[in-house]
Amino acid sequence: MNDQGFLQNTTEPKRARVAQKALKSWYLEHARPLPWREKPSLYGTWLSEVMLQQTRVETGIPKWHAFRERFPTVRSLALATEEEVMKAWEGLGYYRRARLLHKAAKAIHESGDFPNTHAGWIELPGIGPYTAAAIASIGLGEAVAAVDGNVQRVVARWGGIEQPVDSKPGAAKIQAIADAWLDLQNPGDHNQAVMELGALVCSPKKPACDNCPLTSTCDSADNASLWSRLPVKQPKKKPEAWNLTWHVATFLNHVAIEQRPETGIWAKMWAFSETPPPASFAEAGDLCSPVNHILTHKRITATFKHWQAPDLSTLRTHAKNHGGEVVTWTEFEQRARPRLLTKIWNELCSEKG
Numbered sequence: 001m002n003d004q005g006f007l008q009n010t011t012e013p014k015r016a017r018v019a020q021k022a023l024k025s026w027y028l029e030h031a032r033p034l035p036w037r038e039k040p041s042l043y044g045t046w047l048s049e050v051m052l053q054q055t056r057v058e059t060g061i062p063k064w065h066a067f068r069e070r071f072p073t074v075r076s077l078a079l080a081t082e083e084e085v086m087k088a089w090e091g092l093g094y095y096r097r098a099r100l101l102h103k104a105a106k107a108i109h110e111s112g113d114f115p116n117t118h119a120g121w122i123e124l125p126g127i128g129p130y131t132a133a134a135i136a137s138i139g140l141g142e143a144v145a146a147v148d149g150n151v152q153r154v155v156a157r158w159g160g161i162e163q164p165v166d167s168k169p170g171a172a173k174i175q176a177i178a179d180a181w182l183d184l185q186n187p188g189d190h191n192q193a194v195m196e197l198g199a200l201v202c203s204p205k206k207p208a209c210d211n212c213p214l215t216s217t218c219d220s221a222d223n224a225s226l227w228s229r230l231p232v233k234q235p236k237k238k239p240e241a242w243n244l245t246w247h248v249a250t251f252l253n254h255v256a257i258e259q260r261p262e263t264g265i266w267a268k269m270w271a272f273s274e275t276p277p278p279a280s281f282a283e284a285g286d287l288c289s290p291v292n293h294i295l296t297h298k299r300i301t302a303t304f305k306h307w308q309a310p311d312l313s314t315l316r317t318h319a320k321n322h323g324g325e326v327v328t329w330t331e332f333e334q335r336a337r338p339r340l341l342t343k344i345w346n347e348l349c350s351e352k353g
């Protein structure tokens with residue numbers, strides 16, 4: 001289809017209905033038995049949607065179970081401390097999601113119940129249009145089309161949309177097709193069907209058009225020169241390089257740590273100081289070789305400079321002067337830490353006690 005627009009072409013609604021039916025039968029046969037689908041609940045669906053925003057399903061499943069066990073109800077999540085929530089989120093990264101999940105749980109707990117519409121969900125912290133639509137359609141049966149990255153890809157290829165899906169006109173076109181596809185009787189299953197098709201069949205690098213229920217109606221079916229270009233995205237900024245030096249000040253098995261600022265990278269997580277300690281500390285080389293770590297906007301090379309304090313009291317004074325604390329390495333493990341630290345933890349802790 002060209003840029004004249006999906007809805008202006010009178011043959012398109014029929015094509016959309018054919019696609020919708022095909023998706024429905026395909027999903028009945030191919031839906032994966034994911035834990036949050038077994039006994040669906042608003043809490044479970046919400047949690048799965050937040051977790052899967054930047055996490056693969058395979059990683060998300062055990063984490064979803066563990067999180068549900070730790071916080072079985074929205075009340076228990078709302079009443080937990082932020083530290084406890086961060087700890088339970090460890091390994092999933094993008095901790096901002098956990099902080100917003102916690103804030104939203106508090107808001108739900110204060111209001112007495114979950115929102116019962118898409119409009120209500122979108123008011124909560126951390127809930128964008130996609131997440132609100134997914135929860136409202138799956139958990140409440142509200143007829144709203146949910147558009148995530150998988151859906152963008154399927155729809156852009158199906159409709160031959162060549163405008164960037166992250167531009168205003170491109171996004172509007174994708175949304176218009178997703179709305180036209182929507183099964184009003186069963187919006188939750190329909191939305192999950194499109195997302196599932198994107199995850200299992202219409203994959204980014206090698207779509208399995210031969211096994212796709214949309215083959216007969218898709219503009220890109222078996223057309224590698226088209227599907228390989230779609231979806232089009234606006235050029236991304238290159239992640240910025242950041243040479244980070246952490247100063248690890250220790251005395252025996254004790255280490256000075258600091259909580260990072262409320263905003264910015266690794267907000268409110270515990271790490272080492274970026275400022276060297278005073279001259280009374282002895283320089284003891286690097287704790288391990290420099291570590292490379294990539295975040296969405298940063299390409300980090302972290303160096304861990306080791307400093308030994310003359311005694312515990314000097315270490316405590318140094319930590320206090322920077323608003324930090326002194327803990328044992330084992331105690332530090334209980335704090336919410338950047339993933340960069342957890343991934344090299346064993347290597348790092350030569351002084352671990």
Ligand code: SF4
Nearest residue numbers: 202207209212218221
């Ligand atoms: S036919 Fe191919 S390109 Fe079209 S939606 Fe299916 S897998 Fe994707």
